[in-house]
Amino acid sequence: IGCMEIQGKRELLLNGETFSARMVGYTFPAAGTGAARQQKIMEDMRWLLKMGANSIAVDMDVEAVPDSFPELCDRLGFLLFYRRERNGYWAWAQDGEEKFRIQCEEKVPSFRGEQDSLFRPGSSAPTALYYQYRAKWSREPFVYIVPESIQRGESCNYTVKCYSNCDRVALYSDGSLFAFQRGEIEFVFQEVPARTPGV
Numbered sequence: 001i002g003c004m005e006i007q008g009k010r011e012l013l014l015n016g017e018t019f020s021a022r023m024v025g026y027t028f029p030a031a032g033t034g035a036a037r038q039q040k041i042m043e044d045m046r047w048l049l050k051m052g053a054n055s056i057a058v059d060m061d062v063e064a065v066p067d068s069f070p071e072l073c074d075r076l077g078f079l080l081f082y083r084r085e086r087n088g089y090w091a092w093a094q095d096g097e098e099k100f101r102i103q104c105e106e107k108v109p110s111f112r113g114e115q116d117s118l119f120r121p122g123s124s125a126p127t128a129l130y131y132q133y134r135a136k137w138s139r140e141p142f143v144y145i146v147p148e149s150i151q152r153g154e155s156c157n158y159t160v161k162c163y164s165n166c167d168r169v170a171l172y173s174d175g176s177l178f179a180f181q182r183g184e185i186e187f188v189f190q191e192v193p194a195r196t197p198g199v
Helices: 034-051 068-076 128-137
Strands: 004-007 011-014 023-026 055-058 079-084 089-094 097-103 110-112 117-119 143-145 158-164 168-173 176-182 185-192
Touching: 034 068, 034 110, 034 117, 034 128, 068 079, 117 128, 128 143, 128 158, 128 185, 158 168, 168 185, 176 185
Parallel strands: 023 055, 023 110, 055 079, 110 117
Antiparallel strands: 004 011, 079 089, 089 097, 143 158, 158 185, 168 176
C-alpha cells in the first residue's frame, strides 16, 4: 500500500521517497480466453513479483488493455505504463488520463519473446535473463547457476557463471568447496575442477 505523488513533473514519489521504476514489457497471452487466460496472466504476475519488478509496460493504447488488468496491477503493487513509441517515452496513466512520463532511455526487458526476454514463447521455465534481473531487483536471497555458462576449457576444468543478489557466493564442485567470491549480480568462477559438470 502506498501513496504516489508527482514532484515537479520530473520525479515520481512513493510514500515521499523517489520511485525507481523496475519495468518489464508485457504482452498479453494470445492463447485462451476467459478464466484460462486470466489464470495465465496471474501466473505471469507472480513471476514478476518474485523477481522484484514494480512496473509493467504495455505496447498498446489505454483502451486496448483488458478492463481488469489495471485493477490487477493496482492490487499487486505494479505501476502500469503505456508506450508512446513515436515520442520515445512510457506514460503512467490513471483512469485513462496520462499522469507521468518516463523517457525510453534504458532497454526494458520483455516478459515473453524470442530474444532479450524473461521467458521464451511456449516455455514455462525462465531464461537466464530473468535471474539476472532478479539478482538486480529482488530482496529474497538466491543463487542461480547459468546452465549454458558451464564450459569446459583446454585444461579440462570448467568456467561457471552464477547470478545472485547475495554479496558473497560459494561454489562447490564434486561435493568440495571450490571458492568463495564477493561481488554483485554476476559471479564467474574459472578453472573449476569437475569429473563431470557436477557443479
